Amino acid sequence: MPLADPPVLDTGNTAWLLASSALVLLMTPGLAFFYGGLNRSKSVLNMMMMSFSCIGLVSVLWLAYGFSFAFGTNSNANVNNVIGSWTQYLGNKTFATELWGTTGIPTYVVLAFQMMFAIITVALISGAISDRAKFSGWLLFAFGWFTIVYVPVAHSIWGGGWIGAHLGALDFAGGTAVHINAGSAALGLALVLGKRVGWKGGFKPHNVPFVALGAGLLWFGWFGFNAGSELTADNLTALAFVNTQVATAAGFLGWIIVEWLRRNGRPTMVGGSSGAVAGLVAITPACAYIAPYAATLLGLVAGAVCALAVSVKYKLGFDDSLDVVGVHFTGGWIGSLWIGLFGSGAISSYVKHDGLFYGGGVNQLGRQALASGLVSVFSFSVAWLIGTAIEKTIGFRATQEVEVDGIDVAEHAESAYEFAPTGGGGGGAFAMAGVGAPKPSTPAPAEEPVSEKVAG
Secondary structure (H helix, E strand, O other), X not given: OOOOOOOOOOHHHHHHHHHHHHHHHHHHHHHHHHHHHHOOHHHHHHHHHHXXXXXXXXXXXXXXXXXXXXXXXXXXXXXXXXXXXXOOOOOOOOOOOOEXXXXXXXXXXXXXXXXXXXXXXXXXXXHHHOOOEOHHHHHHHHHHHXXXXXXXXXXXXXXXXXXXXXXXXXXXXXXXXXXXXXHHHHHHHHHHHOOOOOHHHOOOOOXXXXXXXXXXXXXXXXXXXXXXXXXXXXXXXXXXHHHHHHHHHHXXXXXXXXXXXXXXXXXXXXXXXXXXXXXXXXXXXXXXXXXXXXXXXXXXXXXXXXXXXXXXXXXXXXXXXXXXXXXXXXXXXXXXXXXXXXXXOOXXXXXXXXXXXXXXXXHHHHHXXXXXXXXXXXXXXXXXXXXXXXXXXXXXXXXXXHHHHOHHXXXXXXXXXXXXXXXXXXXXXXXXXXXXXXXXXXXXOOOXXXXXXXXX
16 A cells, blocks of 8 residues: 655645734734723723733743643643643754644644734733733733643643543634633633722723724734634635624624614714624634524624623623623633534534534534533633732732822833923933933923823
8 A cells, every 4th residue: 555645835825824823913913902992091001011911921932832732742642631742842842844734834834823822812811900910910920821721721622632632622713712711711810800999980991993993903813813723725714714704794783783772872983893803702613614694693693792791790790891701701602602503514524513503403512512611610710820829929919009090100111192292302212201311400390280081
C-alpha cells in the first residue's frame, strides 16, 4: 500500500488565515473603543489600557506555554482530557517548517491565529470592573485566569480535550470557550470588587461615537474570528461569513425593537451597537452549523434577550459595569443552545446529532447545555478565587478617593481629555500629564471647573 503524500504548503489557506489573524487582532482595539466609549471620561484610559495590556501580556504567555498547553498533544489520554503537551510547542522551540495537520498551513500561523483569540477573551472580562480596578491587580488577574482557566478550556473544547472529543459539544469559534468563559469570569470578578460609588445613580456612556466605532471594528474583525475558524477557505467558510453578517444585522434590529417597544422608548446608537455585538456573540459558536435563516432568527432573539438581560444586574445587585454578563454570557449561552435546536448534519459534517428542529431530539441540546454549564461554573469559581486572593494581598479595588477623582490620573498619570491650555514648549505626553513638568514660578489664575459629561 503506497504511503500518502506528505502535506505541502497551501498558500491560499495560509494567506486567508494570516488575514483572519490580523482581523481578530483588530477586534481588541475595537473592544477598547467600545468599552472606552461606554465608560466615564475620567477612567476611559484605564479601561482601554486593560484591553491593550492583554495584547502585550497574553501574546508573550501564549508563545511561552499557552499554545503548547492548549493545542499540543499528550500521549496520556487521561492527561490529554485536561491539558495538552507540556513540551511540544514551548516558546524556546522552533518549528518553522512544520505544517498543521493536513491543512497545508504553517503551525506558526495557527499559533498566531489562536493567540488573537486568547487575547480578546481575557480583554472581554475587563468591562465588568471598569472605574475601580488597580492596573497591577488586573495584570496579575489576567495572568492567573489565562493560565488556569482559558488554556485548559481551550484545550478541552478545541485541542482534543474532554468537552470536544468525548462529550461532543460543538463550539465553532468560541461561544463557550470565549464568551461564556469570559462572561462567567466577569461575574465572579464584579462580585469581588463590589459596586462603584454612586452605582444606583446610573452612569451614561461618555462618548457614543467611540461606542459605534468600536462596534464597527468588532463587526469587521469578527469575520476573521468566525470564518477564519474553519482554517481553510471552503464552502463552510463562506457559510460562516454569511451567517455572521445576517445574525449581527438581526441582533442590531432585535435590540432597537426592544428599545422602541418600551414605554416612551426610542432606538439609540448605544443600543444598536450593543445589539450588533450581541448578535456577533450568539452566532460565534453556531456560525458553521446552521442555515442562514436560523442565523437571522438567532440574531433577533439574542439582540432582544440581551437587551432585557442587561437590567438583571440592578435586580440582583451586582455591578457589571459594561454588561459583559448581560451580553457575552447571555449571548454565548443562546448561541450554544441554538446548535442543539437548529444544527444540521446536512449543513456541516461536524454536526453528528441533528438539532431538535431537524428531528434529532434533545441529544445535542443536552450536550451543549452541559458543556456551557461546566465552563460557567469553572470559570466563575476560579475567577472569584483569583480576584479574592489579589484583593487580600496586593489589593485589587482602587480607593474611593481615586475612583471619585478618576482612576486614569492615579493609575496612569494621564487623562483622555486635556481641558487646560498647554504651551508650545513641547514635552510630549509626560509633560501634558504633569509628569516631570516644572512648577510655574507664579500661581496660575483660577479656572472655571469643567464638569464631566456624565454623572460621577
